[in-house]
Amino acid sequence: MTCSAVRRLIDSFLAGELLVETTHEVLAHLSGCFACRVFLHEHRRLRTRLRGAWDRSDELAPRDQFLASLATQLSRPASRARRRTPWWRRWPSLAAAAVLAAALVPAGRAGISGRRLSALVAAAVGDHENCAIEFRLHERPISLAEAARRYDPALRSLADLEVPSNGPEGPIRVLERHVCVFDGRRFAHLVLGYRSQRISVLVAQGALPGSTPASREANGFSVAARPAARHAVLVVAELDAGQTAALADTVAPPVAQALAASE
Numbered sequence: 001m002t003c004s005a006v007r008r009l010i011d012s013f014l015a016g017e018l019l020v021e022t023t024h025e026v027l028a029h030l031s032g033c034f035a036c037r038v039f040l041h042e043h044r045r046l047r048t049r050l051r052g053a054w055d056r057s058d059e060l061a062p063r064d065q066f067l068a069s070l071a072t073q074l075s076r077p078a079s080r081a082r083r084r085t086p087w088w089r090r091w092p093s094l095a096a097a098a099v100l101a102a103a104l105v106p107a108g109r110a111g112i113s114g115r116r117l118s119a120l121v122a123a124a125v126g127d128h129e130n131c132a133i134e135f136r137l138h139e140r141p142i143s144l145a146e147a148a149r150r151y152d153p154a155l156r157s158l159a160d161l162e163v164p165s166n167g168p169e170g171p172i173r174v175l176e177r178h179v180c181v182f183d184g185r186r187f188a189h190l191v192l193g194y195r196s197q198r199i200s201v202l203v204a205q206g207a208l209p210g211s212t213p214a215s216r217e218a219n220g221f222s223v224a225a226r227p228a229a230r231h232a233v234l235v236v237a238e239l240d241a242g243q244t245a246a247l248a249d250t251v252a253p254p255v256a257q258a259l260a261a262s263e
């Protein structure tokens with residue numbers, strides 16, 4: 001499919017109106033054509049803005065009926081009484097769980113790094129979905145060389161890093177390398193082809209919270225996080241946790257070595 005053919009179809013593509021085969025052809029073209037991905041991205045933004053304007057025109061105006069029912073609910077004495085009951089009286093099992101959770105976390109620090117890891121994993125999954133799978137980032141990705149110049153010299157080492165060509169369950173191909181931003185976080189991003197799916201290897205600046213390998217599940221993806229000195233390497237895949245961990249154990253060590261050598 002040519003660039004102009006893809007661009008003619010872009011509105012129908014965004015509206016989900018194309019046949020499955022045509023959608024696949026468009027996706028195949030997009031995965032190899034940066035210019036068309038930028039085009040898609042501009043169109044999606046325009047659509048979102050138009051839609052937002054449309055929705056705001058009447059949906060946000062509160063309906064009389066809703067206001068009336070709200071007033072009734074707020075004036076009911078029962079709801080006030082209920083709000084005064086302390087939560088541990090109403091949900092004793094939850095209180096027990098909270099005590100247990102507090103006992104299991106030895107220091108505040110572990111809890112904080114757990115939350116930081118969860119936030120990092122959520123951002124990695126979001127980047128994988130929005131950059132590697134759906135091509136709908138808010139910012140245009142830049143090259144590793146440019147990012148190395150502007151933000152983090154260690155990233156230069158990833159530009160010509162040799163990724164192992166064989167994973168535990170088949171060959172690995174590097175489909176793309178760049179640096180992209182999702183939800184305010186910057187990732188060096190290697191998109192791999194493995195077991196007929198696109199897989200993300202994401203490198204974030206800053207040590208891995210917790211500093212030990214970790215496996216998480218989020219949004220139907222499994223994530224294996226590996227520490228790499230002053231960076232964290234996250235592998236995001238639609239595989240089961242064990243398979244993703246095995247793949248991470250193949251690709252994360254050379255990434256970590258390359259980063260360490262140039263730090």
Ligand SMILES: [Zn+2]
Binds near residue numbers: 002003006029035036
């Ligand atoms: Zn194109």
Ligand SMILES: [Zn+2]
Binds near residue numbers: 131178179
């Ligand atoms: Zn990316």
